[in-house]
Amino acid sequence: MVTEVATACQVCGLPTRHPVREGDRVYCCTACREVARLLAEPRAAEPARGESGATVVLEVAGMWCASCTWVVREVLARADGVTDVDVSLFQRRARVGYDPARIDPRRIARSLRRFGYRAWVEGEEAPYDEEEAVSYRLLAGIVLTMNVMMISLTLYAHRWLGWWDTPSGEALAAFFELVLPIGALPVVALLGWPIFRAGLAGALRAKPNMHTLIAVGVIAALVVSIVNLLRGDGRTYFDTASVLLVLVTAGHWLELRARKRGGEAIERLFEQLPATATWLTVDGPREVPADEVPLGGRVLVRPGARFPVDGVVAVGRGDVDESLLTGEPIPVERGAGDRVYAGTVNVDGAFEVVAAAVGSDTVAGTIGRDLHAALWSRPTAVRLADRIAALMVPAALGVAALTFVFWWGRSGFEPALTTALSVLLVACPCALGIATPLSLWMAIGRAADGGVVVRDGEAIELLGSADAVRFDKTGTLTAMPLRLERLWVDGDVDGFLGRVAAVEACSEHPVAAALVEAARTRDVELVSVEAVEVVPGGGIRATVDGSEMRIGSRRFVGAASSRRVDELAAAWEAEGSTVIYVAVDGEVRGLCGIGERVRSDARPAVDGLRGAGLDVAVLTGDSDAAGERWRRRLDVAVHAGLTPQDKLAHLESVDGVVVMVGDGVNDGPALAAADVGVAVGSATDVARSAADVLLIRDDLRLVPRLVALGRATVRTIRRNLAWAFAYNLVGVGLAAAGYLRPVLAAAAMLASSVLVISNAGRLRRCSLEDGAGT
Numbered sequence: 046m047v048t049e050v051a052t053a054c055q056v057c058g059l060p061t062r063h064p065v066r067e068g069d070r071v072y073c074c075t076a077c078r079e080v081a082r083l084l085a086e087p088r089a090a091e092p093a094r095g096e097s098g099a100t101v102v103l104e105v106a107g108m109w110c111a112s113c114t115w116v117v118r119e120v121l122a123r124a125d126g127v128t129d130v131d132v133s134l135f136q137r138r139a140r141v142g143y144d145p146a147r148i149d150p151r152r153i154a155r156s157l158r159r160f161g162y163r164a165w166v167e168g169e170e171a172p173y174d175e176e177e178a179v180s181y182r183l184l185a186g187i188v189l190t191m192n193v194m195m196i197s198l199t200l201y202a203h204r205w206l207g208w209w210d211t212p213s214g215e216a217l218a219a220f221f222e223l224v225l226p227i228g229a230l231p232v233v234a235l236l237g238w239p240i241f242r243a244g245l246a247g248a249l250r251a252k253p254n255m256h257t258l259i260a261v262g263v264i265a266a267l268v269v270s271i272v273n274l275l276r277g278d279g280r281t282y283f284d285t286a287s288v289l290l291v292l293v294t295a296g297h298w299l300e301l302r303a304r305k306r307g308g309e310a311i312e313r314l315f316e317q318l319p320a321t322a323t324w325l326t327v328d329g330p331r332e333v334p335a336d337e338v339p340l341g342g343r344v345l346v347r348p349g350a351r352f353p354v355d356g357v358v359a360v361g362r363g364d365v366d367e368s369l370l371t372g373e374p375i376p377v378e379r380g381a382g383d384r385v386y387a388g389t390v391n392v393d394g395a396f397e398v399v400a401a402a403v404g405s406d407t408v409a410g411t412i413g414r415d416l417h418a419a420l421w422s423r424p425t426a427v428r429l430a431d432r433i434a435a436l437m438v439p440a441a442l443g444v445a446a447l448t449f450v451f452w453w454g455r456s457g458f459e460p461a462l463t464t465a466l467s468v469l470l471v472a473c474p475c476a477l478g479i480a481t482p483l484s485l486w487m488a489i490g491r492a493a494d495g496g497v498v499v500r501d502g503e504a505i506e507l508l509g510s511a512d513a514v515r516f517d518k519t520g521t522l523t524a525m526p527l528r529l530e531r532l533w534v535d536g537d538v539d540g541f542l543g544r545v546a547a548v549e550a551c552s553e554h555p556v557a558a559a560l561v562e563a564a565r566t567r568d569v570e571l572v573s574v575e576a577v578e579v580v581p582g583g584g585i586r587a588t589v590d591g592s593e594m595r596i597g598s599r600r601f602v603g604a605a606s607s608r609r610v611d612e613l614a615a616a617w618e619a620e621g622s623t624v625i626y627v628a629v630d631g632e633v634r635g636l637c638g639i640g641e642r643v644r645s646d647a648r649p650a651v652d653g654l655r656g657a658g659l660d661v662a663v664l665t666g667d668s669d670a671a672g673e674r675w676r677r678r679l680d681v682a683v684h685a686g687l688t689p690q691d692k693l694a695h696l697e698s699v700d701g702v703v704v705m706v707g708d709g710v711n712d713g714p715a716l717a718a719a720d721v722g723v724a725v726g727s728a729t730d731v732a733r734s735a736a737d738v739l740l741i742r743d744d745l746r747l748v749p750r751l752v753a754l755g756r757a758t759v760r761t762i763r764r765n766l767a768w769a770f771a772y773n774l775v776g777v778g779l780a781a782a783g784y785l786r787p788v789l790a791a792a793a794m795l796a797s798s799v800l801v802i803s804n805a806g807r808l809r810r811c812s813l814e815d816g817a818g819t
Contacts, residue, residue, distance in 0.1 A: 056081050056341035057359075057399055059327060075382055076359035080341055080399045082550075083357075098128060101150040102167040103139045105132075105157060106175045107243050109256065109297055117157060124148060124156045134482060137175065138167065161243030161256065176301040183294045186236045190287040193228045196221050197284035222274065222281070229283035236290040237263055253438050258473055259293055261442075262466040262787070269462055280459065285787050289470065292791040296798040300483075318388050318409055322353035325397065335387070336404030346396040351388055355402035358383050363394015370408060370496060370741050412493070412741065415500045425503070437773070441472030448781045464783050470790040471776035480765035480801050487808040488758040495813025496742025497751060504737040506762070507721045508755030512701025514654050514748065515692075517715070518665035518675060518683075519623075520555040520708040521725055522745070524642040527555050529563035531617055531638025533610075539569050541635055545627055547571040548587045548594055552579050555708075556625060556639055581713075582666050582689040584625075595628045598666060600686075604628035610636065618670045643678050646745045651681050653749030660699075664692050664715070693718050706748060707736075723748060750813045757811050765801045772797045 052064045054073035061073035072078040105117060114134045121130045121139055126147030131140045141153055154164040165172065200221055237260075244253075244260030263286050270281035322335045323345040330345060335353035338344055343359060346352050352365075364376035367389045376392050379385055385398055387407040404410055445468040452461035485502040492499050499505055516522055534541040546564030549557035550571065564571065577587040584597015595602040599614070604626070610633050614624045622638035654661045662682040665672055672685025684695060692715045696703055705712070705719035716722030716735040724736035726743025740747050776793055779785050785793065 057325075057343040058341070059325065059343060074359050074399075076357040076399045077341070079357045079382065080401045083401045084340060098142055099145050100140060100142050101153065103141060103150070103154055103157070103164045104167055104171060105137050105139050105162055105164045106173075107162040107239060108132075108134055108137060109300075113162075113243075113256070116160065117162060120156055120160055121153065124153055127153065139164070161239075161245075176298070179294065179298045179301060182235050183291070183298050186232050186287075186291050186294060189228060189232045189235070190284075190291050193225065193232065193284050193287045196225050196228060200225070225281065225283045226271070226274065229287045232287040232290060233263070233267065236294045237286075240290070240293070253442060258438060258441055258445075258469045259289070261445075262469040263289055265462055266466060266787070269459060282463075282787075285463075288788050289791045292788075292795045293470075293473075296795045299798060299802055318407070319351045319353040323347075338400050338403050340400055340403065342400045344398050344400060346391045346398055348391055348393050348395060351390050352385050352396075352398065353387055353403075354398065354400040355384070355386050355407040356398040356400045358385055359397045359399050361394050361396035363396070364392040365394075366390040366392055370412070408741070412498050412739075415498045415739070425506075437472060441469060441777070444472065444777060444781060445469045452783065460783075463787055464780065466787045467780035467785045467790040468777055470787060470794055471780045471785060472773060473794055480769045480805075481762050483802065483805040484758055484761045484765060484808060487805050488754055488811075491808055491811055492751065492754060492813065495747065495750075496740070496744075497747055497813065498739040498741060499737070500739065501737050504721050505755050505758050507702050508704065508738075508752050509757070509759030510702045511659060511704050511721065511752055511755070513660040513662075513699050513703045514752075515696065515699070515703060515705050515715075515719070516651075516661070516663045517705075517707035517712050518663050518667065519641070521706055521712075522644055522647045522663065522675075522679070523555070524644045525555060526562065527559035528640045529559050529637055530640035531622055531636070532563075533613055533636040535634045539567065541627075542567065543569040543571055544574075544589045544594065545596060545635070545637070547574045548577065548585055548589065548596055551577045551587070552585050554585075556623070557585070559639055560625075560637060582687070582692075592630050596625060599624075599626050599668075602626045602628040602633065604631050604633045606633035615670075618668060621674060623667060623671060643675075644745060648679060650745035650748050651679050653746065654752065655681075657749060657752055659752065664695060689714050704748075704752075706745075723751075747813055754808075754811050754813065757808060761804055761808060765804055768800060768804075769797065 052071055053060055054064070054077050055071050056077035057073060059073055065072045065075060065078055070078075070081065072081065108114060108117060114132045117139055118130050118132045121127055121132075121141055124143075126144045127141055128144060129142030132138075133140075139157075141150075143150075143153060150166045154166060157164040163172065200218060240256045241260045241264070244256030244258070248257045248260075266282040266286045266289075270283050270286070273280050319335050321332050322338050324331045324333050324338050325343040325345055338354055344354055344356070346361075348363070358379055358381050360381065362378070362380035365379045365385060366376045367386065369388045369390075370386055379394070379396075384401075385396070386409065387402075388409040402408070405414060445465040448468050449461045449465035452464045455461075485505055488505045489499045489502065492505075519527075532538065532542070542560075542564050546561045546569065549560045551557075551574070572589060575588040577585065579585050580597070580601065583601035584595060586593065586595045588594070595604065606626075614626075614636055617624050617636070617638045621641070623641055625637040625639060626633055627635035627637065651661050662684060663672075663675055663679065664684050664687050665675070666687055667675075667685055669685045672683040675681075676683040687695065696705060696715060696718050702720045704721045704723060705715050706723045706725065707716050708725045712724075713735040716724060716737075721738060722736040723738045723740065725745065726740050738751065772793070776785070776790070776797075780790055
């Protein structure tokens with residue numbers, strides 16, 4: 046009796062008595078074979094980093110507006126050893142490049158604390174939650190200010206209306222005047238201290254910010270009030286100072302809340318990734334951190350649990366809720382050989398999954414990184430607003446000083462003080478600082494909810510200004526997978542197909558996948574190949590059994606062919622097949638007819654873009670005859686016979702902002718060269734790395750909806766900026782002319798911020814779902 050010996054799988058390491066072999070590789074199942082192929086695919090190179098440099102991200106609390114962003118950037122940039130600084134107001138973070146030999150991250154953080162900002166290294170335990178702390182202080186401040194206002198109203202009634210005009214009433218009024226500062230000073234300490242600390246620190250170091258404007262005004266009001274109180278003059282401004290601080294703090298809290306809502310889509314991604322996984326080993330199941338599962342390791346996913354890794358199903362079948370990534374609420378069925386993704390939910394099956402990516406390399410982890418990177422981007426409108434806000438603070442101080450001098454000479458000290466205070470408050474660039482970033486953040490989050498990753502904030506602006514859209518054909522507009530429908534061979538079919546598939550297994554092109562799958566279906570054994578070279582837009586060549594084999598377009602193979610071969614190829618193309626030539630040592634030895642079908646969502650996408658007034662066309666390397674078929678199918682212009690270089694030249698010739706939609710290796714240069722590159726859900730790693738926008742949900746109808754979202758975002762940004770500029774210009778003029786009291790100026794500042802936040806919040810109603818408009 047012969048005992049069958051178990052063989053260890055070369056991917057998951059588990060023993061198998063029925064191995065799946067491919068060349069000299071041994072796998073326990075087709076899932077492990079698929080994971081081995083995925084791990085062998087070329088991946089986009091990581092950005093080069095200087096050997097002597099390092100980067101740290103700081104959490105920064107206390108930033109209120111674009112002027113604070115400018116101060117933080119300037120302070121960090123001037124620290125010894127700092128080489129690069131990027132500050133994100135809405136993330137409340139600073140990304141700092143530095144020389145570890147000259148400075149360390151904690152010293153960098155301490156340099157900000159001297160200016161009144163609290164900073165700590167990302168990943169360290171936060172000393173406090175800024176939004177929560179501000180909300181508690183605001184609530185207490187409102188309660189205390191209500192008491193102050195009740196006392197002030199009583200005094201106003203006595204002074205202006207003559208109420209209680211008796212000796213006892215005068216005594217009561219004198220008592221209330223002494224109680225008033227006792228009630229106001231806690232408000233000042235509670236709400237004003239963080240502002241005073243940052244404002245005075247900036248002023249003392251010749252870097253004034255918004256805190257400086259508010260601090261100067263409130264402190265001046267308090268000083269005058271205390272002096273008048275000591276002189277027995279009843280004209281005090283304790284109520285004004287208290288209400289100002291409440292209104293300013295309320296505006297800051299609203300901005301923090303808006304920031305938190307804008308980042309909900311990103312946080313939701315990370316919250317849904319399981320922390321642990323059940324790893325199946327030769328010694329039995331083990332609970333390990335999800336990011337410690339080795340690539341190729343097999344994990345068990347029970348019903349109701351989330352998948353901890355990206356991978357391929359080896360065992361099991363059931364429904365999977367992928368709405369976290371795609372936005373589609375309807376579960377999809379997954380079984381052996383299907384791809385599954387970390388963070389998605391196993392609804393009702395029991396799965397064993399072979400890990401192809403873990404931790405930050407999963408699709409969800411990559412999306413999170415891309416979204417965070419988008420929040421760091423500073424489009425043109427943001428940079429312009431930041432520069433203007435940086436100039437507005439010293440300008441506001443100058444205008445307030447001139448206003449004070451003018452009104453002092455005309456009406457006296459106290460009217461001059463209140464008028465100057467109104468100028469300082471109304472000139473605070475809060476609305477200007479949040480007008481653009483908040484709109485972009487809302488749009489990026491809305492896109493993420495719909496299964497789209499926007500990797501650069503400027504891409505949203507460019508989508509809203511798009512004039513033309515160009516589609517790649519194969520893999521983008523074609524229904525996947527492609528199929529080998531016709532085959533002509535001058536010789537042994539299985540041997541020929543085995544050699545062709547062995548060469549094409551080294552390529553990511555959809556046609557290559559169709560040929561490899563055809564060989565697997567026929568159970569053809571693949572041979573060894575050497576000197577493989579993929580030529581984007583042309584084909585692939587390699588050495589097989591000592592002969593040079595070229596596979597690709599007629600122009601690429603450049604080989605002699607008989608009249609019969611040419612007639613056969615022409616007939617196949619006329620019937621709708623894409624013809625792939627196979628040449629061996631300079632002679633055509635075979636033809637492969639690939640069947641292509643138009644995706645069901647291609648025509649609606651094209652029609653939607655044309656309905657929006659965009660110029661739409663298809664770029665393909667196929668023959669003119671194939672291009673003409675696609676022109677009739679989609680009723681759209683088709684530019685055929687293009688190499689990757691031809692596609693670049695075409696994109697450069699298009700007037701206006703052009704969007705390129707593609708999926709393959711040969712689309713990488715075009716995606717990078719276009720104003721906006723969009724990679725579809727089935728795109729290769731190279732295409733994804735070159736694109737500005739990733740369609741995680743593989744639906745071409747998202748492209749016109751993204752354009753609509755971009756247009757809505759651009760409209761919102763323009764409205765917000767127009768309002769912010771108009772508010773500051775008109776408000777400063779009215780305040781300087783004496784038409785705005787300080788409380789009204791503070792209320793106007795709050796109303797301006799509320800209007801900008803509300804306007805940006807409308808973008809959350811834009812939908813990328815079926816049948817939804819924007």
